[in-house]
Amino acid sequence: MINIKKFTFNSFAENTYVLWDEETKEALIVDPGCSDTYEEKELEDFISSNKLNVKYLVNTHCHIDHIFGCGFVKEKFKVPYYAPEKDVPLIEHFDKQVESVGMEVSIKPPLPDHFITEDLIISLGKSKPVFLYTPGHTPGEYCIYFPQDNFCITGDVLFQNSIGRTDFWGGDYNILLESIINKLLVLPDETIIYPGHSDKSTIGEEKRYNPFLIELINKN
Numbered sequence: 001m002i003n004i005k006k007f008t009f010n011s012f013a014e015n016t017y018v019l020w021d022e023e024t025k026e027a028l029i030v031d032p033g034c035s036d037t038y039e040e041k042e043l044e045d046f047i048s049s050n051k052l053n054v055k056y057l058v059n060t061h062c063h064i065d066h067i068f069g070c071g072f073v074k075e076k077f078k079v080p081y082y083a084p085e086k087d088v089p090l091i092e093h094f095d096k097q098v099e100s101v102g103m104e105v106s107i108k109p110p111l112p113d114h115f116i117t118e119d120l121i122i123s124l125g126k127s128k129p130v131f132l133y134t135p136g137h138t139p140g141e142y143c144i145y146f147p148q149d150n151f152c153i154t155g156d157v158l159f160q161n162s163i164g165r166t167d168f169w170g171g172d173y174n175i176l177l178e179s180i181i182n183k184l185l186v187l188p189d190e191t192i193i194y195p196g197h198s199d200k201s202t203i204g205e206e207k208r209y210n211p212f213l214i215e216l217i218n219k220n
């Protein structure tokens with residue numbers, strides 16, 4: 001069984017998730033947004049007090065609010081870093097991303113050790129997440145689906161009552177809708193979604209109440 005802990009970090013109120021297997025304590029850190037030493041310590045203390053063995057660092061996508069803590073996590077826990085290849089320009093232009101939101105440039109995050117593909121196999125205990133390619137918010141974004149555990153990390157693709165913005169570099173509204181329809185709305189209704197911002201929800205709730213999807217579902 002996979003446990004989930006959500007942290008909400010940085011000035012963008014970004015959700016950082018720690019996922020771990022109950023038995024083996026093997027852990028995966030998704031989208032570490034910790035942006036100062038207090039947030040880094042909060043994450044580190046949680047890992048050590050729960051005696052977790054961090055095995056992977058994974059980014060759903062590479063907007064700054066999701067990668068602020070990548071350097072820290074990689075260095076602290078000595079883990080391989082997985083991210084989407086098509087989002088690498090976002091890491092390379094980290095300075096521009098930071099400047100565009102009026103922040104001061106901090107230390108540039110590392111480049112990934114491995115690229116995510118839909119064939120990527122990793123495991124936490126007996127659970128094997130499935131990587132779903134869901135571009136549109138960024139060109140490379142992936143959602144991370146845990147079929148045995150009935151939940152999906154949806155990054156900035158699908159939120160409670162909303163969907164990802166498409167007005168940043170590489171965003172495309174139609175492609176985002178296609179990703180949501182073809183990759184997320186096909187999951188079982190009871191699948192819990194854990195988005196990159198705000199609260200969790202379920203696929204069924206979003207089909208019923210998400211204003212961006214209701215019209216679309218009725219049309220199809």
Ligand SMILES: [Zn+2]
Nearest residue numbers: 061063137156
């Ligand atoms: Zn984003």
